[in-house]
Amino acid sequence: MTSKEKSAQLIDRHAHKLRCPICHGSLQVVELRIIVCGNNHSFDLAKQGYVNFLSRPVTSQYNRELFLSRQKIITESDLYQSLHAEIVDILKRRMADLDIILDAGCGEGSHLQQIVNELDGPVAGVGLDISKEGVKLAAGSYKSSIWFVGDLANLPMADQSNDVILNILSPANYEEFKRVLKPDGIVMKVVPRDHYLRELRQAVGKENETSDSTVSLFKQHFNLVDHIELNEKIKLDQTQLNDLVKMAPLAWNASPEQVHQFTSQETADITVDLDLLVGRIKLPPRG
Numbered sequence: 001m002t003s004k005e006k007s008a009q010l011i012d013r014h015a016h017k018l019r020c021p022i023c024h025g026s027l028q029v030v031e032l033r034i035i036v037c038g039n040n041h042s043f044d045l046a047k048q049g050y051v052n053f054l055s056r057p058v059t060s061q062y063n064r065e066l067f068l069s070r071q072k073i074i075t076e077s078d079l080y081q082s083l084h085a086e087i088v089d090i091l092k093r094r095m096a097d098l099d100i101i102l103d104a105g106c107g108e109g110s111h112l113q114q115i116v117n118e119l120d121g122p123v124a125g126v127g128l129d130i131s132k133e134g135v136k137l138a139a140g141s142y143k144s145s146i147w148f149v150g151d152l153a154n155l156p157m158a159d160q161s162n163d164v165i166l167n168i169l170s171p172a173n174y175e176e177f178k179r180v181l182k183p184d185g186i187v188m189k190v191v192p193r194d195h196y197l198r199e200l201r202q203a204v205g206k207e208n209e210t211s212d213s214t215v216s217l218f219k220q221h222f223n224l225v226d227h228i229e230l231n232e233k234i235k236l237d238q239t240q241l242n243d244l245v246k247m248a249p250l251a252w253n254a255s256p257e258q259v260h261q262f263t264s265q266e267t268a269d270i271t272v273d274l275d276l277l278v279g280r281i282k283l284p285p286r287g
C-alpha cells in the first residue's frame with residue numbers, strides 16, 4: 001500500500017467528521033484516492049497524502065525554506081518544549097477519550113505532531129493550513145496524522161465534529177471554531193506576550209507586541225477555563241539562531257547587518273513569553 005493510500009485509509013476512518021467546503025454536504029473517500037460529496041465535488045489526495053480543499057490557490061510569503069526552519073526549531077530546539085508539555089498536560093486532565101485534535105493554522109505540522117506523539121491512545125491529529133507548502137511538508141514528514149490545505153473561514157469539517165481545536169501563534173476564525181467544536185470540546189489558543197522573542201525583536205528594531213486585545217476577543221467568544229502564562233529563556237546555538245531568523249516574519253524586513261549581528265552570536269538566550277488560553281463554548285443564558 002502506498003503512503004497516499006494509507007493516508008486515504010486514515011481519512012476514511014474520520015470521513016463522517018468532514019463536510020464539503022463547496023456545498024456543505026457529507027464527504028466520502030472513494031478508491032483510496034479521491035474524496036467526493038453527493039454533488040460530485042471532488043478533492044484529490046496528493047502523492048504525499050494531503051488533500052487540498054481550496055478552490056483556488058492562495059499566494060503566500062511562507063515558502064518551503066521558512067517551513068523547514070520552523071520544523072527544525074520546533075522539533076530540535078527546546079523553544080516550545082514547555083508549551084507542548086503544558087498542552088499535553090491539559091488535554092490529559094480535561095479530555096478523556098480523545099478522538100481527533102484539529103490544529104487550525106498548523107503550518108508544517110510540527111507543533112501538532114509533537115503534541116499528538118505525547119498523548120496516549122489512538123488520537124488522530126488533523127492539521128489544516130492555507131499554505132500548501134506548509135501542508136506538503138507536514139504530509140511528507142508526519143504520516144500518522146491527517147493534513148488538509150484549507151480555509152479557516154470555511155473549514156472542511158462537519159458541525160460539532162471536534163473535541164479539541166488548537167490554534168498556535170496563528171490567526172483564528174472563532175465563528176468557524178464554534179461551529180465545528182463539540183459542545184463539550186475545548187479550544188486552546190497560543191498568543192505571543194510582550195516579551196516573546198524579545199532578543200530577536202531588539203536585534204531587528206521591532207516593537208514589543210501586546211496580547212491584551214487578543215485575550216479579550218477570545219473571552220468574548222469562549223468561556224475562559226484556563227489561562228497559563230509561559231515565560232522562560234531558552235538557549236539556542238548559532239544554527240538555531242539562523243533558523244529562528246528565517247522562520248520569524250518579524251525579521252523579514254531586517255537589514256543584512258542586523259541579521260548578521262544576531263546570527264553571529266555563538267549562543268543566545270531567547271525569551272519565550274506566551275499566553276495559553278483554554279476556552280469552552282458559552283452556553284446560552286438561562287431564562
Ligand SMILES: [Zn+2]
Pocket residue numbers: 020021022023024025037038039040041
Ligand atoms: Zn459538495
